[in-house]
Amino acid sequence: MSTTASLPLLSDSLRGLGLDAGTLFFALNYEFTKIEPKGLFKRFKKNQSAIDIDLACVLYDDNCTISDIIWFKQLRDKAESVKHQGDSLNGKDRGEQAMYLAPLDQEQIRLYLDKIPAHITHIAMIANSYYGHPFSRVKKGEIHLSDDEGNRCFEVNLKQLPRDCTTLWVAHLRREVDDWHLTLQNLPLPAKDLATAAQQVAHELARALPIPQAI
16 A cells, blocks of 8 residues: 555644644535446446545554444444534435535544543544545545644645545544644555554554563
8 A cells, every 4th residue: 555645744743743633524515426327236236326435434442453343333432522513325325515615515424532441542534435436537526634723734625635535544642641643544445445454553553552661
């Protein structure tokens, strides 16, 4: 796996990025995009006629073991510190207030960082194209992260992602002593679904752990 080159490296504490570390909004905004099914997919035309992009936040402990996945199948974690605001199936089914470039994001996950349990040390932000349509096929769209004062620290343009990218490890939060450190990963994953992507990120996080020194 390799990072895309469309965005500059971003890695700093939330405080260093000028973000209020109280609440973060991991959000998705894209224009409704119809897809014409081909071949065998024509029989599923009703369900696959538009791109459906989903967001997830995955919570990991010190050992990079998955503690919780917040996504369309589970809208909040056990501590209610991370909350999914509801699934959008095609980018326009949540009303005119949640369409592309409208006041509300079509899909959004809220992270209440002060409430996140102490044993959680890593949070992965992931996006997946539910039917396997590449992100770059959307007419327009972006994934972004902001605080509750509207300060944005990054925007990922879906059109600029690799042509075959259907699952993306967007960003990583790592707990520090008195803050969280944010890294924009922008890393395509081979996973076909969010649950598999969560496991692949766990593997990547574990690889980055320091090797214990022999006594």
